[in-house]
Every structure is written in structure tokens, then in C-alpha cells.
Amino acid sequence: MRLLCALLGLLCWPLSTWAQAPQRIISLTPHLTELLFDIGAGDRIVATDDASDFPPEVKTRPQVANYRSINLEALLAQKPDLVVAWRSAQSRMLAPIEQLGIPVFYSEPTDFASLADEMRRLGKLLALEPSANAQADAYMARLNAIKSRYGKPKPVSVFYQLWYPPLTSVSGVAWPAQAIELCGATNVATGAKTPYPQIGLEQVIKANPRLILAGSQDPAVLTHWQQWPMLDAVKNRQLRLINPDELHRFTPRALNAVEQVCEAIADANPAS
Template sequence: MSKWLPLLLLFSALAGATPQRIVSLTPHITELLYLIGAGDRIVATDDASDTPPEARRLPHVANYRSINSEALLAQQPDLVVAWRSAQARMLEPVTRLGVPVFYSDPTDFASLSGEMRALGQLLGVTTQANAAADAFDARLTQLRERYSKKEPVRVFYQLWNPPLTSVSGIAWPAQAITLCGGNNVVGEAASPYPQIGMEEVLRANPQLIVAGSQHKAVLEHWRQWPMLEAVRRDALVLVNPDQLHRFTPRALNAVEALCQAIDAVRHR
């Protein structure tokens, strides 16, 4: 049984009608709702929802740290869509009042299409939602088939610096490295966002260093370590963080760019 079926049955019992006034509390949710054809029902978002451009004109009732419950309830929503891991506790005052909440909880690339399909069914836009999910699944499969069985390349992903922080496990960029056939040099770290000592990176000697940024200067500090293979090969690469760090189909644009960067190292 689909993990979404109990939620859909619950919403049917609670609401009795297709939701028409939706509050979206994170950027990826806002983008998904527009993608599946329900964007015109969003009445409020969070401060960071900026895609598509029309989302920027909506009232804001949340940011990455908090939710303004009073402002949210003033919008009289018949559905709130939120990020479970970050916002479930903050929404307790709202759920106690009986406002239905759909929790987004994508754990990996493959789960994203299921979420689109579930939202499509809940909101009565199954045709557009399923088409978007099918297109995403097809592209994800194509990328996996093209890159996942190639020769591994040692990759270090710089999430930010300082402190020097990377990604491991199920963190979205870490999954992207694996999907592309890369070997994440800190992939076994206990935390999904581990702080890394420079000595650890030097020992791992990555062949490619990647940062989620649009500013080339964020990687320049690596040039003081010319013995690193990535520096020697000038394999210091940026990927678009607005794509890779956001749980939407656009993430595959950045994944493809990352795959191409890893593939380029293979052929040097």
C-alpha cells in the first residue's frame, strides 16, 4: 500500500472537498504546487518561496526559523503543506485547531515523484501531477543508467566554509554524487552535514571538489593546497545551489551538471 494512501483518506474525511486555499511553508513545496497545477490556490507562503516569480507576490507567514500561526490562520486555509522534519512541531498549534496539514517528506530522489502524485490526487490535478512525475522519473532513470556504473571519482562537496562543512548519507547533494557514480570522500560520516578537518580532506585527496554556490571565490582557498589532485587538475567546480538543494525536479538540472563534471575528470 502506498505510504500516501492513509493521508489521502484522512484528508477526504476531514475536508470533504478539494482544498482551495493552500498555505505552502517551504520553497520546494511552493514550486511543486505550481508545477502540478495548483499554484493558483496558494494564498500564502514562506519568505524564501521565490519560484516561480509569481510566488513572490504572495503574503508570507513563515521563515526558516518560525511560523506565524496567527498570520497563517488569518488566511483561512483549508490545507497547509509543510516540511515534516523541520516544521511538524512548529505547526502543533495549527493542527490542534483542526486545520489539515499535508507533510512533505522526500527522503531521496525517487520519493519525489510519489509526493507529486499524492499531492495531485489530493488536490484534484492528477493529470498534470502524474505527467510531471512521469517526466521526472524518466529523467532520473536516464541519469542513473548513464552515469552510475562508470569508474568512481573521488569527490568532496563543500557545503560551506568556514567552518568547512560537507554532506554525507541521505543529504541531497550526497545522493547526487552517488547517482553520478562519484565516491563521496566523507560519505561514511555519522552526520548528514559533517564539519570536516582539512587534514581529512588532504588524506582523501579528492579528484574533484564541488561547491553549491554561484561565486567562484568560495573555492579559491583550495589553491593553497596544490598537492591535492583536484587542485592540480583545476577540478574545482560550482553547481547551482538553488537547484541542487531544493527538493524539486529542477534539482536534476544541477545533478546533470555534477555528473558532467565528474565525467570530465574521468576523461582527463
């Protein structure tokens, strides 16, 4: 370890400094930045990635990464005692950091309920269990209330437009796909081999969704559907926007967007 540090011209921290709860945290993904603030550790964040923009005060912190790369020199200059990151996207890039002995907390929530587990894990790691557990309990209570209110199956097929062009949707473990299922509707892209499949226009026309959602705040992203007035969603004016900053991030704020999805499905339900 010390030889590696000397060769790289870096400062290594002795293991004894990690005996207490981490106080200098670098967050390399937006959802973890939000979670740290949620559980009361926002003041410990010393640097972030360039996409961390919520809550607004985090924008003043130094940025040491983007979605493609991590500036290891800038990261190490902050002398972190913990780095938090997204496992599937960043574990390879962080291998040198782990080799230096700097602890890394990896996040990989698989569904809405697992987010509460991650909040509790972070709380335990940071000696913030009371506040983290309270936030996790409140999150699960809201999630269960949404399921109870909207979860009954409905005869509504939904196409979720992640972006266009190319026409891309969601399936499987993608959170928008899980939201559609949670709200009791049928996802047109169910059965796709990847979470974010490219979808042929013909497939959408054949499925004739009753509701088309788009992860965007720009109404223009849905205008191309007006070329297909025979679609039930177009005919019945069931084209809706969903806040992507909420639904596409693994944070408690995602439930705001889940409620948007559920309300849109309820409005499109012919039985209502």
C-alpha cells in the same frame, strides 16, 4: 475544539468545508511551493514562507513564516483549507494548527525517486491527479535517463563543500551526496554520522579528491583550495560550482544540478 478557538480568539472552520479539494493553500517551504506550481496548483497558494522565490510570481504572495518560526496569526488570517510543510523542520511549530483541525500535508522526501511519490500524493489530495502523474512520470523518466547515462562506477573521488567556514560537507541522505553516488563517483565524506558533517581539512588532504564541488554561485568560495596545490582537484583544475537553488531543493529542478554534478565527474574521470 470550539472552546480552544474561543479562548484564542480565532475562527475555526467546520469539517464540512474540507470535503472538496483544498482551494486555499499555504506553503511553508520552498520545495513544496515549487511542487504545487509544477502540478498545476500554483493559483491556489494564498501565502508562503519568505524563502519561496520560484517561480518568480510567487514572490507577490503574503509571507507568514521563515525558517525559524511561523506567524500563526497571519497564517490563520488567510483562512487556509490546507497547509503544506516540511515534516522534520516544521511539525512541532504546526501542532497548534493541527489542533485547530486545519489539515497539514507533510513532506519528507528521502531520495530522488521518492519525490515522484510526493507529487502523486499531492495530486490525489488536490484532485489534480492527471497533471501530477504526468509531471511525476516525466521526472522519473529524466531521472532514469541520467542514471543510465552517468551511473557506471568511476574512479573519481569527490569532496562536496556545502559551506566554508566551517568546512562542511554532505553524506548519507543529503541530496548532493546522493547525486555523487548516482553519478558513479565516491564521496569523500561517506560514512559520516550526520548528513551535513563538519570535515577536518586534514581529512580532505588525506583523501586527495580528484574533484571538489561547491554548492554556490560565487567562485570566491573555492579560492581557499589554492593553498593546497598538491591536491589532485587543484592540480587538474577540477574545482566546480553547482547551483544550490536547484540541488538543495527537493524539486524536479534538482535534476538540472544532478546533471551538472554528473558532467563534472565525467570530466574529472581519468579514464575518459
